[in-house]
Amino acid sequence: MKTKEELLKLIEETLDEVLPDAGERPAVLSDAMRWAVGAGGKRIRPLVCLASALAVGGREEDAKYPAAAIELLHNYTLVHDDLPAMDNDTVRRGKPSVWAKFGEANAILAGDALQALAFRTAARAPRNVAEIVAALGDKGLGVVDGQIEDLVREKAANGASVLPLDTVDYVYEHKTADLFIASAVMGGYAGGGDAKSIDVLRRFALNLGLAFQYEDDILDGDSPWSPEETERRVKTATSAAVQALAELPGDTTFLSTLANKLVGRKA
Amino acid sequence: MKTKEELLKLIEETLDEVLPDAGERPAVLSDAMRWAVGAGGKRIRPLVCLASALAVGGREEDAKYPAAAIELLHNYTLVHDDLPAMDNDTVRRGKPSVWAKFGEANAILAGDALQALAFRTAARAPRNVAEIVAALGDKGLGVVDGQIEDLVREKAANGASVLPLDTVDYVYEHKTADLFIASAVMGGYAGGGDAKSIDVLRRFALNLGLAFQYEDDILDGDSPWSPEETERRVKTATSAAVQALAELPGDTTFLSTLANKLVGRKA
Numbered sequence: 001m002k003t004k005e006e007l008l009k010l011i012e013e014t015l016d017e018v019l020p021d022a023g024e025r026p027a028v029l030s031d032a033m034r035w036a037v038g039a040g041g042k043r044i045r046p047l048v049c050l051a052s053a054l055a056v057g058g059r060e061e062d063a064k065y066p067a068a069a070i071e072l073l074h075n076y077t078l079v080h081d082d083l084p085a086m087d088n089d090t091v092r093r094g095k096p097s098v099w100a101k102f103g104e105a106n107a108i109l110a111g112d113a114l115q116a117l118a119f120r121t122a123a124r125a126p127r128n129v130a131e132i133v134a135a136l137g138d139k140g141l142g143v144v145d146g147q148i149e150d151l152v153r154e155k156a157a158n159g160a161s162v163l164p165l166d167t168v169d170y171v172y173e174h175k176t177a178d179l180f181i182a183s184a185v186m187g188g189y190a191g192g193g194d195a196k197s198i199d200v201l202r203r204f205a206l207n208l209g210l211a212f213q214y215e216d217d218i219l220d221g222d223s224p225w226s227p228e229e230t231e232r233r234v235k236t237a238t239s240a241a242v243q244a245l246a247e248l249p250g251d252t253t254f255l256s257t258l259a260n261k262l263v264g265r266k267a
Numbered sequence: 268m269k270t271k272e273e274l275l276k277l278i279e280e281t282l283d284e285v286l287p288d289a290g291e292r293p294a295v296l297s298d299a300m301r302w303a304v305g306a307g308g309k310r311i312r313p314l315v316c317l318a319s320a321l322a323v324g325g326r327e328e329d330a331k332y333p334a335a336a337i338e339l340l341h342n343y344t345l346v347h348d349d350l351p352a353m354d355n356d357t358v359r360r361g362k363p364s365v366w367a368k369f370g371e372a373n374a375i376l377a378g379d380a381l382q383a384l385a386f387r388t389a390a391r392a393p394r395n396v397a398e399i400v401a402a403l404g405d406k407g408l409g410v411v412d413g414q415i416e417d418l419v420r421e422k423a424a425n426g427a428s429v430l431p432l433d434t435v436d437y438v439y440e441h442k443t444a445d446l447f448i449a450s451a452v453m454g455g456y457a458g459g460g461d462a463k464s465i466d467v468l469r470r471f472a473l474n475l476g477l478a479f480q481y482e483d484d485i486l487d488g489d490s491p492w493s494p495e496e497t498e499r500r501v502k503t504a505t506s507a508a509v510q511a512l513a514e515l516p517g518d519t520t521f522l523s524t525l526a527n528k529l530v531g532r533k534a
Contacts, residue, residue, distance in 0.1 A: 025408070026415045080379060084352075085371035104352035105418055108375065112347060113411040115379065119386040120404025129397040130390050137387025141292070144380040148293045151372055 004047070007060060007254070011046045014068040018121045025113075032102040032110035033117070036079045037072065038093060044258070045070045045179055048208070049187035051254035052201050058191020058250065062126050066186035069122035069136060074179055076114035077143055079107055086151075115140070128189040135189070139182035146175025168224050176216075177209025184208075197248055204244040204255065211237035212262050238262075271314070274327060274521070278313045281335040285388045292380075299369040299377035300384070303346045304339065305360060311525070312337045312446055315475070316454035318521035319468050325458020325517065329393050333453035336389035336403060341446055343381035344410055346374055353418075382407070395456040402456070406449035413442025435491050443483075444476025451475075458517070467514045471522065474508035479529050505529075 015037055020030040046067035053063035082089040082097040083104065090100040099107035118136065125132045149171045184205035188198045214234045217223035223230040241259045245252040282304055287297040313334035320330035349356040349364040350371065357367040366374035385403065392399045416438045451472035455465045481501045484490035490497040508526045512519040 025412050026419070028419075029411065029415045076379075080375055083375060085375060106415070108347055108350060108352060109411050109415055109418075112343075112378075112382065113408055115382050116404050116407035116411065119400060120408065123397050123400035123404060129400065133386060133390035133396065133400050137383050137390060140383035141380055141387065144296065144376050144383065145292050148296045148373070148376055151376075152293070152295075 002060060004254070004257075007047055007050050008043060010050065010060060010064055011043050011067055011071065014064045015071060018065075018068055018072075018117065028102060028106055029110060029113060032098055032106050033114055035095075035101060036075045036098050036110055036114060038075075038095075041071075041093070043071060044212075044262070045074055045183040047254070047258060048180060048183040048205065049190075051252075051258060052184040052187030052193075052205075053191030055201070055245070055248045055250045055252045055255050056188045056191045056193030056197045058193065062192070063187040063190040065121050065124040066132055066136075066190050067183075069118045070179060070183045070186065072114050072118035072121060073136065073140055073143075073182075076111040076118065077147070079111035079114065081147065083107060122186065125186070125190045127192060131189045132186045135182050135185045139178040142174040142178035146171050146173070146178065150175055165224065172210055172213045173206070176213040177206050180205040180209035180212065191250075200244050200247045204241050204259075207237040207241035207244070208259055208262065211241065211259070215262060269327060271521070271524075274314055274317050275310060277317065277327060277331055278310050278334055278338065281331045282338060285332075285335055285339075285384060295369060295373055296377060296380060299365050299373050300381055302362075302368060303342045303365050303377055303381060305342075305362075308338075308360070310338060311479075311529075312341055312450040314525060315447060315450040315472065315522070316457075318519075318525060319451040319454030319460075319472075320458030322468070322512070322515045322517045322519045322522050323455045323458045323460030323464045325460065329459070330454040330457040332388050332391040333399055333403075333457050334450075336385045337446060337450045337453065339381050339385035339388060340403065340407055340410075340449075343378040343385065344414070346378035346381065348414065350374060389453065392453070392457045394459060398456045399453045402449050402452040406445040409441040409445035413438050413440070413445065417442055432491065439477055439480045440473070443480040444473050447472040447476035447479065464515055467511050471508050471511040471526075474504040474511070475526055475529065478504035478508065478526070482529060 019034055019037060022030055024030065049067035049070055050060040050063050053060055078092060079098045081087050082092055083099050089097050091097060098110055102110065119133060122132050122136050123129055149167060153167055153171060181202055184201040185198055188201040193201070211234050214223065214230055214237065218230060218234075225233065238259060242256060245256055286301055286304060289297055291297065316334035316337055317327040317330050320327055345359060346365045348354050349359055350366055356364050358364060365377055369377065386400060389399050389403050390396050416434060420434055420438060448469055451468040452465055455468045460468070478501050481490065481497055481504065485497060492500065505526060509523060512523055
């Protein structure tokens with residue numbers, strides 16, 4: 001039984017392996033890509049991916065490339081979200097954002113390269129590559145859907161204080177839950193899971209992603225619902241996630257720990 | 268024996284099949300993606316992809332999703348190149364560029380979605396999906412390399428009229444030839460080509476891409492070489508491309524016609 005630290009080590013090693021070194025690509029591109037992915041992050045999505053391979057009875061090594069892929073994809077979305085034309089954020093994780101440090105054009109291109117590298121890396125999975133790339137593509141598109149709706153919502157928020165709550169649900173499902181779903185489904189496929197296990201992982205990850213986003217709102221103090229309603233939603237989603245785990249054939253310890261730790265987290 | 272019009276019809280039908288319809292994704296995203304890909308373009312890269320499947324003895328239908336994928340990827344790069352922080356172009360193919368029509372944030376996101384859809388679509392090939400996605404990923408990264416070097420080059424051009432010509436070669440290989448290589452290699456894999464055929468297709472497409480870019484310079488009147496040297500380069504690259512075709516087992520009529528038509532073209 002591997003520890004969380006061992007799984008994190010595998011994730012960092014794989015990211016370091018696939019990210020370009022100086023000389024391999026133009027220096028500013030390599031630097032910006034590595035700056036974007038950073039080091040020592042929580043790596044929640046790749047942990048979900050590795051743990052999902054274990055949960056279907058596979059090995060964590062089988063899922064190391066899909067795990068790196070989801071982290072690369074997640075970080076490209078952050079690089080582009082931070083751009084002046086989007087959220088205009090100059091700080092990310094306490095450091096200058098990619099565009100603030102490398103300029104806007106380089107940030108657009110570094111984000112583009114991270115997305116290409118994500119798919120390139122996912123294709124290195126040992127089996128079910130077509131399914132794995134399809135899952136990353138579907139959810140990579142879903143994230144953009146969520147981001148577009150979020151922009152529309154923010155624009156509306158300037159003029160109106162009450163937002164249509166069905167739009168909030170749509171944004172949460174796509175902007176946040178989609179990458180959790182891709183993580184779990186890719187890990188399940190890479191670990192050799194059957195169709196039923198993949199469906200269960202999808203249900204687990206949707207609810208985990210929703211609980212994660214509700215908790216984010218609580219931490220940020222900007223939930224669109226009342227405190228009681230937000231709390232109720234966190235509980236419902238977390239229960240649904242944990243219940244799904246019982247239907248999986250492998251070791252679900254990590255997924256269970258992740259689901260329980262995300263709730264009540266402080267950052 | 269299919270006509271060029273039949274191959275173009277297959278490309279347009281496949282693009283229409285995979286691009287989102289109204290209702291499938293947020294309306295502005297679907298609209299911006301379809302605006303970017305346009306209709307009735309020359310579709311040179313997808314034609315190379317379909318023709319490469321034929322050239323290894325496969326069927327053009329086998330390569331229809333990789334062909335659509337390369338056109339989607341090519342168009343995402345144009346959407347991002349046109350952004351204000353990049354080339355700041357408001358017109359593309361005689362129509363408003365995506366950012367000029369839909370705004371900067373939507374153009375960034377539409378480009379991102381086109382790249383995700385490109386990989387999603389490539390993964391629908393009937394065989395060799397891992398190799399096909401790897402080729403698209405490698406060359407999708409190569410295009411960004413070329414673009415970054417091009418930006419550096421343009422910046423240098425403001426102060427200096429003489430550019431290091433080895434940088435020009437690098438930019439041409441990556442910014443232009445890489446997508447031709449991906450087109451040919453993906454088509455070869457989708458058509459069931461063996462390792463030797465794939466290598467030959469790679470050599471063909473590198474030279475085709477270089478000839479294409481030299482001709483572009485002649486058309487634009489901004490070749491970095493003398494007219495004689497540019498002409499010599501066009502001839503050398505075209506000959507190398509055409510010679511490679513003799514080593515392929517299938518029907519190379521289309522690839523041969525493409526190589527000869529690109530030289531001396533008027534637009």
